[in-house]
Amino acid sequence: MSSAEAQTKGAKEPVIRLRNISKEFPGVLAVDEVNLDILPGEVHVVAGENGAGKSTLMKLLSQVERPSGGGIEISGEEVAFHGPRYAQSLGVAMVYQEFALAPDLSVAENLYMGREPGRFGFVSRGAERVEAGTLLGRVGLPIDPDLPTGRLTVAEQQRLEIAKALAIDAKVVIMDEPTATLAEKEIQDLFGVIQDLTANDIAILYISYRLDEIFRIADRVTVMRDGRVVDTLPVSDLDEDELVHLMVGREVKNLYPKPETVIGDVLLRARDIARAGVLENCSFEVRSGEILGFAGLVGAGRTELARAVFGADPVDSGTIELEGQDLRIRNPKDAIEAGIGYLTEDRNGQGLALQLGIDQNITLANLPGRFGFINLGAERRTAARLRDELKIRTPSVRRSVQVLSGGNQQKVVVAKSLETKARVLFFDEPARGIDVGAKAEMFGLIGDLAKEGRGIVLISSYLPELLNMCDRILVMREGGVAGVVSREDFSEERVISLATGTKEAA
């Protein structure tokens, strides 16, 4: 605190000052008397585990939620609460993790949504297009403003969201885990844009728990835990261990516990998997006890390859063998019955039936019972056993999964796949959206599964995860396999150069 205050008293007046701000939900004090200063032109990272109150704090700032106590000052003036539109008019812009864009409208239309230039309810399309071009240039997105937004890549849509922030003359841009869906190259581009913004005295409030990233981008870090600010420090006063310690409130020994496994025979062999425009003759094999990584930029086809093997998407050609037997996989049902599991990267969108109970989600892929009837007793016992095995923290397995934390939800997804007795498991971004403690636990679990002799495929955009956990890494580029790197040859540069197709890492 003291060092942060010292800095605040220095050159610049804070653009935003949170004063003893609190937010209480029924039964939960999500934000507890938080004080925070944000200086113009700084990148201020708010770090903390899930449930620490980061997201709620951002919602208070962007006036999505009404504070239960305390206040907000912008440029030295106390501001009233009138909702998100008002916050925007004061220069507070939010770039959400899930983009708030209408895919059927054009880039320009999205850029000016709610603030269309023109009069009397008519939209001046010409003005819209010209201004859009300028703004898109500032965020390094030289595209046609008439393009339908749905055709943009994830990274481009994010850039468009940032352009929206510039369009309202934002003083502060809040970014909620902006790199969660980006690959390394795109992250570098994003950081470039952030530097341009801060050079123009725009402050960036940045939520993240990717440690490496915090050290690359932050000027100051505020760590939150249980709704309170633990400390605000210049990043130069911190190292990785200290930051984790502050976030978790205890020591976390090893984030990526690489298991000692015995690597056995080939379990799964995929040959020449192809799908027009998406996958080009991809072949790979996974052995029993082995953890194979899938690396590559976003859009390189990692998820697509996993989904193709799992039967979730159609393929044009290719063969799949499990333990030497040819498989014919037309849909996920065939794959599950053969012993292949796929844990989706999009937990809420594709992994869980949120309104159903924990027990009901766990057994969804393999309901106990006969003649169409469910054996409810067996279901509850199965769920209780897996809850204990995977340490899913819940008072009852009958609770609906939507009230669980991200880490516990992820365990439910894992439990569901285990219940199908899968021999080969694809984990697609298993650590996304879960906090540091839960992450270590998840990777510990993946290691245990490999030890049991299962074959694991680990898909991740975060290289340290792959470099630490995997025995081999398969690198994909533009829908094809660019190369396979063995553990003894592991290096970040090697993987990145394969992924980008350059000799040297960019």
Added chain:
Amino acid sequence: MTATTEEQSRSTIRERLSGVVSQLAAAGALIVVFVFLSVASPVFLSADNLFNIGVQTSYTAVIAIGMTLVIITAGIDLSVGSVAALSGVVGVVLMTKAGIPVVPAILGGVFVGGICGLVNGLLVSVAGLNPFIATLGMLSVARGLVYIPTNARAVFGAPDSFRLLGQGVIGSIPIPIIVVAVVATIGYVVLSRTKLGRYAYAMGSNREAARLSGIPIKRYLTAVYVISGALAGFGGMIASSQVDSGQPNFGMGLELDAIAAAVIGGASLFGGQGTVVGTLIGAFLIALIRNGSVLLDVNIYYQQVIIGVVIWVAVLWDQYRRRRLTAAD
């Protein structure tokens, strides 16, 4: 081990209670209206009147149970009124023109309903039509199919024994009420203990998650529409039995009553939510309001206003409750 069992039985009770609470808006309204009518009208609380309400609601309740199943999958079945009319007429024609005995003829009517449901189901699950569109088409097709041969004129002359289904009694209890009880019990078991029921909730809650879990979506989704169609057909037979004829004009707007009953009873049009008990409460609440308006001699148009307001209040309450459940960060 004992700790686990204990903890589970406790949570079961707690969650059952919260299940009841979720229906409190509709259940509470049902009790309030019931008590109010008992005091306001001397006739209301007679066995005759209460049975009468049950009989009048019977076919709506049967059809609403099928509708609940469809709504749980995040679908809708707009065709139930037309399908009920088609089935009712076909059933009566089978008895009169074709000389088929009553029971097989009733099953024939149900079968026709099931076929309509099958077409709906295939249009939704295989052809990928939006359920609203698929069943809107069937609403028109089935109504047309019943008008063509009958020229929109009623079909009379069913054997006397056909009246038992809609008008008969066992002991002193009307048969249609018993029929509703049986259909509701089966519906309850299907929703809570069978794969079909579980998959209906799963598909309605998250279609993609259900697919990736290996659930054969097309098959189960089609089955859901077949069941809704068959129950619509059965409802049509009950109604035909009550008026002793096949009425081509029967059931216009009936789909809205069925949807209203399900929605008042806690079913969500976004899928994943809904129960048989809730739907029954919804159906009887609507019936009580109608009956009360007649008994108290309220202008008949007011009851429509009241029912509309009840739909708003019940669903608003439901949304408010759910938001509170998930509000915590």
